[in-house]
Amino acid sequence: MYYFDPHIHMVSRTTDDYATLARMGCVAVSxxxxxxxxxxxxxxxxxxxxxxLTDFERRRAAQFGIQHFTWLCINAKEAxxxxxxxxxxxxxxxxxxxxxxxxxxxxxLNKNTRxxxxxxxEHLDLAIQFDQPILIHTPHLEDKYLGTRMILDxxxxxxxxxxDRVLVDHVEExxxxxxxxxxxxxxxTLYPVTKCTPQRAADIIEVYxxxxxxxxxxxxxxxxxxxxxxxxxxxxxxxxxxxSVIRRVVYENPIEFFSQSSNFDYRAPDEEAVVTI
Amino acid sequence: xxxxxxxxxxxxxLELRARILELAASFDRLERAKGTVEGDQRWDLxxxxxxxxxxxxxxxxxxxxxxxxxxxxxxWREKYGLSRGVSNG
Ligand SMILES: [Zn+2]
Numbered sequence: 001m002y003y004f005d006p007h008i009h010m011v012s013r014t015t016d017d018y019a020t021l022a023r024m025g026c027v028a029v030s031x032x033x034x035x036x037x038x039x040x041x042x043x044x045x046x047x048x049x050x051x052x053l054t055d056f057e058r059r060r061a062a063q064f065g066i067q068h069f070t071w072l073c074i075n076a077k078e079a080x081x082x083x084x085x086x087x088x089x090x091x092x093x094x095x096x097x098x099x100x101x102x103x104x105x106x107x108x109l110n111k112n113t114r115x116x117x118x119x120x121x122e123h124l125d126l127a128i129q130f131d132q133p134i135l136i137h138t139p140h141l142e143d144k145y146l147g148t149r150m151i152l153d154x155x156x157x158x159x160x161x162x163x164d165r166v167l168v169d170h171v172e173e174x175x176x177x178x179x180x181x182x183x184x185x186x187x188x189t190l191y192p193v194t195k196c197t198p199q200r201a202a203d204i205i206e207v208y209x210x211x212x213x214x215x216x217x218x219x220x221x222x223x224x225x226x227x228x229x230x231x232x233x234x235x236x237x238x239x240x241x242x243x244s245v246i247r248r249v250v251y252e253n254p255i256e257f258f259s260q261s262s263n264f265d266y267r268a269p270d271e272e273a274v275v276t277i
Numbered sequence: 278x279x280x281x282x283x284x285x286x287x288x289x290x291l292e293l294r295a296r297i298l299e300l301a302a303s304f305d306r307l308e309r310a311k312g313t314v315e316g317d318q319r320w321d322l323x324x325x326x327x328x329x330x331x332x333x334x335x336x337x338x339x340x341x342x343x344x345x346x347x348x349x350x351x352x353w354r355e356k357y358g359l360s361r362g363v364s365n366g
Contacts, residue, residue, distance in 0.1 A: 112347075114357040121359065145346035150353055174342035200338065238288075240280060 007216035071105035105135025190228035
């Protein structure tokens with residue numbers, strides 16, 4: 001089965017990972033901008049990172065038949081540096097017309113501070129000004145519930161936000177209901193310890209249905225598993241779910257959500273056949 | 278195809294048994310170690326988590342998640358001075 005990984009940080013992964021993903025049926029990835037593991041020192045550092053995301057990474061993925069898309073922002077972990085955050089937000093429009101740029105993300109909250117909320121709101125302004133879809137990171141562990149509620153407050157109180165064009169990521173049992181109820185898309189991240197397991201993601205699909213739900217690996221430089229989406233597919237099959245339901249979650253839903261971006265030029269692999277026998 | 282509760286138990290029994298055993302061994306390890314975790318808030322949370330599992334309520338996973346979560350204050354925006362509709366403060 002072909003699938004998308006709609007949230008994976010390939011700049012932190014090896015070329016071997018691309019090969020493995022391709023062999024497991026991955027045909028496209030979307031890579032939100034995130035934290036490098038250390039705070040970047042200047043706006044030029046972000047400019048180089050965005051260049052890597054929009055140029056080098058796209059070409060590296062293409063070598064394995066994987067189409068690479070990306071989202072741009074300054075991560076919530078770096079939002080405490082308000083001055084730098086504003087410089088990055090002002091620079092992002094330089095890249096919005098680059099191929100594969102789907103929107104603004106992953107913006108969000110980390111420790112739910114005032115500065116994080118402030119910079120989140122300024123990212124929303126940027127997205128609205130440039131008519132961009134939005135991909136949102138929700139905090140980890142004990143901060144998730146509070147942070148998700150705060151994010152939903154900021155989104156739903158802004159009448160300019162089109163809920164169809166916002167994906168709220170890393171939802172779990174205690175946040176998925178609120179996100180879907182407010183009309184947003186929701187992503188489930190399959191992480192070994194701190195987020196969802198393939199089993200719990202399958203439970204959430206059974207409770208809420210496949211509509212507006214995506215699954216991703218959020219593979220990055222930390223403990224994570226880039227092949228987690230195939231684990232989810234396997235779990236769903238073992239439970240006897242229809243292939244059409246599985247495909248909806250891992251392939252059709254990402255395409256439907258991403259198609260709202262003007263730079264989403266995805267072509268299904270069979271449309272690309274160049275050799276006929 | 279609708280899976281019955283018995284079919285799920287058939288599939289998951291050994292795994293559930295193993296997970297209970299892991300918890301039991303972890304608690305033994307804590308007890309064998311020097312010192313105590315009595316009074317540690319995390320220990321209290323773990324005890325409450327076990328009570329959720331044994332209770333009769335629905336949506337246990339959600340209840341466990343909420344147990345380990347900070348609570349939400351609907352007035353957070355006012356407290357942060359980020360009033361509605363103003364994004365450039
Ligand atoms: Zn991420």
